Amino acid sequence: MSEKGEIVAAWSERTLIERIRLASQKKSDGLLKSIGDDCCEVALSGSFLISTDTLVDSVHFDNSFHPPHLLGRKSIAVNLSDIAAMGGRPRFVLLSLCLPENIEWDWISTWLDGALEILQEHDCVLIGGDTVKGRSLVLTVTVLGEPVAPGSVYRDGAKEGDSIWVSGPLGSAGGGLELLKYNKNHPDSLDLSSWEALLGAHLNPVPCIGIGMELARSGLISAMQDISDGLATDLAHLCLASEVSAVIHASHLPFLPELSSAAAALNLNIEDLILRSGEDYQLIFTVKSGKEEEFTRLMSEKGKDVYQIGEIRSGRGVILQNDKGSDDISFQGYEH
């Protein structure tokens, strides 16, 4: 880089760090010490949840069609989803940004706008962060949350006879990604405005925090996780952890009407998108045997749409039943 370029970079990096520092000054219950010391110090009553996730340029996102503001939102959303998947409330976030020398400072600054925006929407506070120089863009987000009573919901609690549910339509993010990739390779050949919900599901996913907490509070849920790698893989993780198998019914799987037209336009198998595409960030969970009626009533009272898709059985595997028969689809989902 030229000397002038170096000066601009040094100035821009300090501006970015200063923005992170200022954002981290926000007060919050239980936050004893935020950015500006060797550690942050936090007091949460009882236990706390923690998850960390790394996003790499060109591996986890495509800069060419992912606007930085929405990517900032998504970088945080996927971490908030991990807290939602335990039924917890997200509280605090730390950022570690590895920035290459040729970074576009407007890009990363707009990314930070998006990240801070979604944090504010969820009353979640950035408490620390650092930036380091590197050869490629690597964004690591660490999120801290607190369980809501009566406690966190793990993956390993599903029992034979429990019913299997999801919190919303499947395959939307996968459909959106396929549309964006097709559009990148064949510009102007599709009218993307017909599929805004699918594009939004990929570009700007909404973490299921409210419903996650409702499910945990209900005490009726035996196991839960989020769907990041596709239903086939994530339900297989839940079954493996719980030492059970699952039967799901193809006709019960919820999806948006838009997905049918997108699959047709792209000549893709819709079942593949629903079962095997990643990043929907819906929750998959099991309702304790005998509690389905109480659960359905509760969800109806709370105005929450949830979808029963199958049942937990003994044994191993994730079996898909459709009108042609049944297949084991365990771990057929998306691999990062």
Next chain:
Amino acid sequence: MSEKGEIVAAWSERTLIERIRLASQKKSDGLLKSIGDDCCEVALSGSFLISTDTLVDSVHFDNSFHPPHLLGRKSIAVNLSDIAAMGGRPRFVLLSLCLPENIEWDWISTWLDGALEILQEHDCVLIGGDTVKGRSLVLTVTVLGEPVAPGSVYRDGAKEGDSIWVSGPLGSAGGGLELLKYNKNHPDSLDLSSWEALLGAHLNPVPCIGIGMELARSGLISAMQDISDGLATDLAHLCLASEVSAVIHASHLPFLPELSSAAAALNLNIEDLILRSGEDYQLIFTVKSGKEEEFTRLMSEKGKDVYQIGEIRSGRGVILQNDKGSDDISFQGYEH
């Protein structure tokens, strides 16, 4: 990569992840849920400390002379040092490893050996971790710790009249790094065995956890941080946070005898190494005014060597006094 290369890489990555998973199965007080769910869940009584740090290949370490086993130890040690600098006890660690396709699997596996070894020495447990693919090697470590009674020591508590102390010799890691860099460029021109303590200080730094907890427990300390960017910069951070100035006496600064011979051999200014080189990971702290005698007695009883190097004054800046006069050396330390 060839198809065979891809198979080896896939196998090696699974082996690495499996090693991380197995290491994360260790039970520990307060650990409710480790790796294998959407989040880890931890219960610590009262508050907890958290810090995250990213190391980038060729920026934060030089693979050509840093053995991976020692780099694994150091990657953890620098994070444990952040907990030590608050006077806390490190408890849990999460790893995020961004691995390039051409990674040498023996290298990263040996790195993990070193990381797990130092964690075990400090009774600290790996509770989670993930690996992602990227274009360069980026290692992010997140550490969680708990304060010891009567609580954490921050940077911002120093008051006029307090005395300034360090926990050990300065400049050792900087001297070691200069020796290793010189030796890389001029192979076999130095007998490195004369400077093992300096090399060790750079390659395998020891976090000051025991002394950090003693200092916090004493109740006699008003401010503390670790020295990662050199005394001149880190004391300036402490002074800025505390809104005070510092006077330090050149003749009181502790350093190893080896540092003199290394500076002579490399034709470097020893004062630069002591004041301005980074990564010593000693603690710098202030003892409350009027408590020096009680503090000195306590350290002597505990068998801890500590060194008084100056005093806190009102105003701003970090003033170095030597026989030639005085200079403001604020923020003249190492920049990452």
